[in-house]
Amino acid sequence: MPELRATMVESEFHRIRRLPPYVFAEVNRLKAAARAAGRDVIDFGMGNPDMASPPHVVAKLVETVQDPRTHRYSNSKGIPGLRKAIAGYYQRRFTVDLDPESEVIVTLGSKEGLANLAQAISSPGDVILVPNPSYPIHAFGFMIAGAAIRHIPPCEPEQFLATLERAYKHSVPAPIALIVNYPSNPTAEVRDLDFYGEIVEFARSRGMYVLSDVAYAEIYFNDKPPPSILQIPGARDIAVEFGSLSKTYSMPGWRVGYAVGCRKLITALGRVKSYLDYGAFTPIQVAAIAALNGPQDCVAEFRATYKRRRDVLIEGLASAGWQVPSPEASMFAWAPIPERFRHLGSLDFSKLLLEKSNVAVAPGIGFGEYGDTHVRLALVENTDRIRQAVRNLKPLFGG
Structure with missing residues (x-):
């Protein structure tokens, strides 16, 4: 019934018809189901900063x-x-x-x-x-x-x-x-x-x-x-x-x-x-x-934290067999899908990472069709969690 209502809405309203299905919704649904089943999902999907806002x-x-x-x-x-x-x-x-x-x-x-x-x-x-x-x-x-x-x-x-x-x-x-x-x-x-x-x-x-x-x-x-x-x-x-x-x-x-x-x-x-x-x-x-x-020390601290996370993530993924360019800026790594998984496309590859490794990422297709060869990883997990994600991924990549 919810699917039917959604279809009726999309067919009735012009501006809604111009919007494609929200790609991230399917990954979010699978992520929620995994967590409901008691699985420990390490979530690099949404660029949602996890550090506390400055006390002052x-x-x-x-x-x-x-x-x-x-x-x-x-x-x-x-x-x-x-x-x-x-x-x-x-x-x-x-x-x-x-x-x-x-x-x-x-x-x-x-x-x-x-x-x-x-x-x-x-x-x-x-x-x-x-x-x-x-x-x-x-x-x-x-x-x-x-x-x-x-x-x-x-x-x-x-x-x-x-x-x-x-x-x-x-x-x-x-x-x-x-x-x-x-x-x-x-x-x-x-x-x-x-x-x-x-x-x-x-x-x-x-x-x-x-x-x-x-x-x-x-x-x-x-x-x-x-x-x-x-x-x-x-x-x-x-x-x-x-x-x-x-x-x-x-x-x-x-x-x-x-x-x-x-x-x-x-x-x-x-x-x-x-x-x-x-x-x-x-x-x-x-x-x-x-x-x-006010004082800007917090900005430098956030920046340093993201840099540490970036380094742990990029080095860890390389050790797992996944070569990802190290970003010079932003809180994201734009990761090319390894050649042997390229045929899946970014959505199915994202599902595979979640299913086999309990790692959630954002499929590149959600940012446009030219992004379908990549997935995006947000630096929103701490370094211990990043290392755990690397351990989870190694069996899949053979690293």
Whole structure:
């Protein structure tokens, strides 16, 4: 009966029909069944940070929530103090000066901001250029809004501009916007300022907007922090950038993100949000100010923890017979399916890992058809659990 109801819903509502079945739902169902049967599942599937939010941020939330005046409706574009704190972060981190009033808006996580900006700037039939594989909301936010998606398949960094040019030339009508996401979810790729300079020049010359997602900008493992597209001269005329406190400060459930940059796009997003929400709960926003303006030791500690986990995971998988590139940034490893399992595709391979090894991963097909040769592993288990996962996997890989 639930399956019948779901089918009826999908056939009746146009926007629902445009969405494919949620690939991760099947893996989640099998994972829940395994746990219900008493199996110890080691879960690398969801990028859901497991470390506690910083104590001083939690303390500020508790302090602020004691004041009943903070229990009222907030501000849909974010309280002034938080917008100033976000602008301050951009000045310190990227040497980018932003006007908190016109170039900064607070969102309910970056996912909400991306989806609502899609509603604000696209019409049915508009074309958006989106890398594939990519974080699902990058494509489906615009699909829900009625836009058409032109995918940019995987390529080497030096080939990206040529690939982008081909996608642009073969799109009718001409694309109105391009999505970029570095460090990337799911691929963990990073790009430098030269890359962003080429993107800005490309977009400006064609009258396109650029939407940049930098949710993982503070999770990097070398001495080169990932840059912002807004560091490029003229980028603020056409580009808006989305960020989040979820990963930087291990605050995923708090749902605090932001969009910054192009005044025209920020104004459009604010207009839509004014009809849809009253902003995050004020004590959460005040606590977010404490995160951005307070001591940053916690950020370095989170980064170091992810690096340790990365090293244990990559070295362990290699010892088990699974060669996975070591990511330079993000909280993910983008793992190619070993050749002898490649015929399964990412969904069935994910099921095999769960069935035989009690290890849950995210199938690459969930991030686009070009991701079907990979699975994504999130660094959300501690090092002891990672070592246990490696032991579980060794019989399967013959390591």
